Amino acid sequence: MQSSETIFVVVIIIMIVILGLVFYSKAHEGSVKQDIREQRVLRMISLAHALSNWPELECSTLDARDFDCIDRMKLKVLSDFISESRSESGYAFNYYSDLLKRSSISVTEIYSYKDKESWVLYNNSIPGATRESVFIPVNVYDPSDQTFSFALLELAVYE
Amino acid sequence: MPRLCRQKAFSGRKGFELQFNWLFVLIAGGIILLFFFAVIKNQASGAETEQASELQQDVDFLFRGSLGSRESEKIIPVGGKVEFFCDEGVSTYIVEGSKVFSQYNYISVFSPSILDGDHFLLRTDLFRAPFHVMPFLYATNxxxxxxxxxxxxxxxxxxxxxxxxxxxxxxxxxxxxxxxxxxxxxxxxxxxxxxxxxxxxxxxxxxxxxxxxxxxxxxxxxxxxxxxxxxxxxxxxxxxxxxxxxxxxxxxxxxxxxxxxxxxxxxxxxxxxxxDASIYSCQFQKAIQRMNLISRLHMERIDALLQVPKYESDCVAEYGQMRNVLSDIASQTEDPGKSMSLDDVGDLFESIQEAKQCNARLLAKTSCHPVY
Structure with missing residues (x-):
């Protein structure tokens, strides 16, 4: 009888410990998800920061640089260049895949005296995946007629 | 308790039950204690690995963040030892205590092979040849x-x-x-x-x-x-x-x-x-590969510019010359795995100077737009 009671007590203690572990793991899972989201947002911010200084896109006149300015000719050229690099699977493909990973980059003009255009520079999205996006206002400079328009660069990161 | 009573208490079936009870308590208690000790040990080693992993992520964020930096100099608190390796063109680093290497094959970081201390001294500088190619990150302490x-x-x-x-x-x-x-x-x-x-x-x-x-x-x-x-x-x-x-x-x-x-x-x-020769060699190769990529992009941009009918013939001539120079740079940097001689580097240097002069001439003519 006494040993039955002891066994019963030990079983109860083990059940309480197991319940405690289950609650702890549930709480920890929430904080891990929060950490993963923070890391995703940080990656997005650092990528957005890198894009704003990309030689592939920036306007420049010798060493003088216009901040948050994108060259319209480079926009036209870059999306074709990246698409071609994906089919070649060479250094360029590896470079853009490593830098941009699962993301999409597009530029959409929102104020222009000409017809508004939009460009999709890179698209490696995952349908149904968690998406974080950021919009960066930029100037788009057309070197052919030396005019500016206003656009939004959208960077979306998928996970 | 008198001896006779103790003997009666621990004899017979009831006595056996009592002894078994104590034995059972000892074994079960020992197992529970062992379980808790194992959990604590696991948590302690997990915390060390987590700390090293966080530091590794911080270093990775530092490197990727440098892609957007202009010329700058910073002191970054980084508590730990970081080792850098470059083997057969693959650049990796690992933080002490971490179990996983991180690669940085497309970011140029010049540093000694080991950095150990509570902070990094970081400098970012733009690599120009003559157009902006990529940022170089210099790390030391x-x-x-x-x-x-x-x-x-x-x-x-x-x-x-x-x-x-x-x-x-x-x-x-x-x-x-x-x-x-x-x-x-x-x-x-x-x-x-x-x-x-x-x-x-x-x-x-x-x-x-x-x-x-x-x-x-x-x-x-x-x-x-x-x-x-x-x-x-x-x-x-x-x-x-x-x-x-x-x-x-x-x-x-x-x-x-x-x-x-x-x-x-x-x-x-x-x-x-x-x-360090191997670290320098790896970063040099990355710079060459990136030069090839950017020069090809600039060539395609020139092709797009030449389709604009408004440019005068002297602009067109300069763009054509610039395209040839960029084509030379692209072919000179096409194969980074091939070992370059001093003469190859001399030719590349001359091409860079020619591109600089060409762009300056375009800039001097107000009707032409410079290439970079």
Missing amino acids: DNVEYVFVGNESEETLKILFDGLPKNSTKRFLDPSQLGGFKDNNYDFTIFISNQSTFEDEMSDVMTTKLASAISKNREDRFLLVVLRPKNDIVDYYGEIDFYTYGGSGVRKFQKAKGDYLFFTPELLLGAVYSG
């Missing part, structure tokens, strides 16, 4: 000593000395004082010398005068970088020799195999920061 063998009047050494962070451990050392050199127990001591000082003073001096200062168990911490720019001009092209001290029982500096070249001051500065 004050546990790495840079000794410039010569004096401040030597222009090449002075420019590189000023290129190191203000808080770094750096000094000039007159060659005549090499005999009095003392090992201050830094993680690395990197000597930097130009060719003439090396030939006059150091090649034999280093064999004897430094041997007494360097203990055998610290030989791998002493490095030497000999700069050989053509015509002794930093903003030119040339060769770099990397030396390590000791090895194979020999008490002198031994030259690293291979040819190490530069064609911009940023690359030369990178050689000084790292002092």
Whole structure:
């Protein structure tokens, strides 16, 4: 009888410990998800920061640089260049895949005296995946007629 | 309890039950305690791995964040030891305590092979050739000593000395004082010398005068970088020799195999920061690959510009010439795996200068738009 009671007590203690572990793991899972989201947002911010200084896109006149300015000719050229690099699977493909990973980059003009255009520079999205996006206002400079328009660069990161 | 009562209590079936009860309690209690000890030990080692992993993520964020930086100099608190490797073109680093290597194959980081301390000294500079190619990240800390063998009047050494962070451990050392050199127990001591000082003073001096200062168990911490720019001009092209001290029982500096070249001051500065032949070689290859990519992009942009009907014939002629120069740069940088000779680097340098002049001519004509 006494040993039955002891066994019963030990079983109860083990059940309480197991319940405690289950609650702890549930709480920890929430904080891990929060950490993963923070890391995703940080990656997005650092990528957005890198894009704003990309030689592939920036306007420049010798060493003088216009901040948050994108060259319209480079926009036209870059999306074709990246698409071609994906089919070649060479250094360029590896470079853009490593830098941009699962993301999409597009530029959409929102104020222009000409017809508004939009460009999709890179698209490696995952349908149904968690998406974080950021919009960066930029100037788009057309070197052919030396005019500016206003656009939004959208960077979306998928996970 | 009287002896007879104790005997009665522990005898028979009831007595057996009592003993079994205590045995059971002891075993079950021991198992529960062991379980908790195992959980605590697991948590402790998990916390160490988590800390190392967080530091590794911080370093990764630092490197990727540098892609968006312009010229800057920062002190970053990083508590831990980071080791850098470059093997067969693959650049990796690992933080002490972490179980996983991280790759950085598309970011150029010039640093010694080990950085151990509570902070990094970081400098970002743009690599131009002549257009913006990529940012170079230079990393060091004050546990790495840079000794410039010569004096401040030597222009090449002075420019590189000023290129190191203000808080770094750096000094000039007159060659005549090499005999009095003392090992201050830094993680690395990197000597930097130009060719003439090396030939006059150091090649034999280093064999004897430094041997007494360097203990055998610290030989791998002493490095030497000999700069050989053509015509002794930093903003030119040339060769770099990397030396390590000791090895194979020999008490002198031994030259690293291979040819190490530069064609911009940023690359030369990178050689000084790292002092390591394999790390420099990897970053050099990355720079070449990226130059190839950007030059091809600029060529395609010129093709797009030439389709605009408004440009006059002299603009068109200049764009055509610029395209040819960019095509030369692209072909000269096409195969980074191929070992470049000094003449190849000289040709690349000349192409870069020609591109600079071409772009300046385009800029001078108000109707033409410069290429970069």
